[in-house]
Amino acid sequence: MIRRTCIVVSLFVLAVLCCASSKPADKSSTIVDQGTFGVFQNGRRVATETFSIRQFPDSSITSSRIKAEAGEADGIDQSCELVLHPDATLSRYERKELAPVHSSATVEPDKEFLAMHTEADGKISDQPFFLTTSAFILDDYFFSTREVLLWRYLASSCKQRTGGDGCDLIRARFPVLIPQRHTSSEVFIEFKGYDDTPLNGRPQHLRHFLLQTEGTDWNLWLDPNQKLVRISVPSASLEVLRQEK
Numbered sequence: 001m002i003r004r005t006c007i008v009v010s011l012f013v014l015a016v017l018c019c020a021s022s023k024p025a026d027k028s029s030t031i032v033d034q035g036t037f038g039v040f041q042n043g044r045r046v047a048t049e050t051f052s053i054r055q056f057p058d059s060s061i062t063s064s065r066i067k068a069e070a071g072e073a074d075g076i077d078q079s080c081e082l083v084l085h086p087d088a089t090l091s092r093y094e095r096k097e098l099a100p101v102h103s104s105a106t107v108e109p110d111k112e113f114l115a116m117h118t119e120a121d122g123k124i125s126d127q128p129f130f131l132t133t134s135a136f137i138l139d140d141y142f143f144s145t146r147e148v149l150l151w152r153y154l155a156s157s158c159k160q161r162t163g164g165d166g167c168d169l170i171r172a173r174f175p176v177l178i179p180q181r182h183t184s185s186e187v188f189i190e191f192k193g194y195d196d197t198p199l200n201g202r203p204q205h206l207r208h209f210l211l212q213t214e215g216t217d218w219n220l221w222l223d224p225n226q227k228l229v230r231i232s233v234p235s236a237s238l239e240v241l242r243q244e245k
Contacts, residue, residue: 029054029061033227036243037143039066041236046072049240051144059083059091064142068099075099080142082107088152089133090114095179105179109133114177129184131175138187138213140180143240146220147228149174150209153189154226188212197221199229200244206230 034052038045051064065079082093093107103120114129129135136149152174158167169191177184192208199206204223211218221230231240 029056032060033147035227037231037240038243039143040239040241045069047076049141049143051142053144053148059085062144062148064144066141066143076141078141080139080145082137090135090137093137093179095139107137107177107179116177116179116182118182127182129177131177131184135175135177135184138176138178140178143231144228146211146218146231147222149187149211150189150220150222150228151226153209157189185214192219195221197230199241204229 032053032055035050037049037051039047039049047066047068049064049066051062053060053062055061061083063079063081066076068074068076077099078095078097080093080095083091085091090107090109095105097103101120103118105116105118107114107116109115110128112132114131114133114135116127116129118125118127136145136152138145138149153172154169157170157172159170160167171188171190173186173188175184175186189212190210192210195206195208196203197206197208198204199221206221206223206229209220209222211220216233216235219232219234220228223229227242229242232238
């Protein structure tokens with residue numbers, strides 16, 4: 001089962017690894033995934049993220065926007081756009097903050113490394129990062145990027161068993177750039193097994209993954225269609241749930 005899943009996901013990821021791009025959708029694009037995540041803290045809905053992931057002939061593109069629910073003090077309204085080349089290296093990432101303040105950040109390759117250009121409070125700055133274009137963009141506010149990171153993990157971390165009888169998912173490290181914090185870091189992902197987890201009022205058999213960042217553990221669940229359906233961050237009393245259409 002693991003072997004077949006890894007093969008399917010590997011082919012899938014080659015086509016769709018991405019976050020978003022300012023390039024408009026056209027007839028040559030294919031929707032790989034789209035949907036809505038409800039963001040809950042302490043059991044109360046605080047924000048909603050809408051996203052889509054599209055495959056183009058020369059890139060894979062995702063668009064995402066997150067908005068705070070009415071009445072939330074922070075009034076968050078942000079969008080991200082990023083595109084990766086077919087080999088999953090970075091072409092461009094852009095984040096725009098529309099509320100509570102106006103700011104923007106763009107990450108692009110600068111020769112073999114990455115550079116971030118930011119505009120906020122009328123100030124412009126540029127910051128280099130000694131990360132290659134294969135580093136993953138992991139923005140704090142866009143949960144759909146976690147789905148893309150899981151696809152990359154599934155495609156790259158299947159260790160062949162002795163004798164060639166299937167493979168096992170091993171713990172893996174990924175260098176990341178976190179634009180919201182203006183910093184780079186690394187994260188670790190491991191497969192934790194299968195869970196029977198209630199979702200939208202129905203029990204579901206889901207694959208459970210652990211994403212470890214600096215000081216925070218993220219629990220993520222994928223459904224049989226390789227779609228991210230639930231995130232739980234116990235230390236922050238945070239839960240993110242895919243919403244039914």
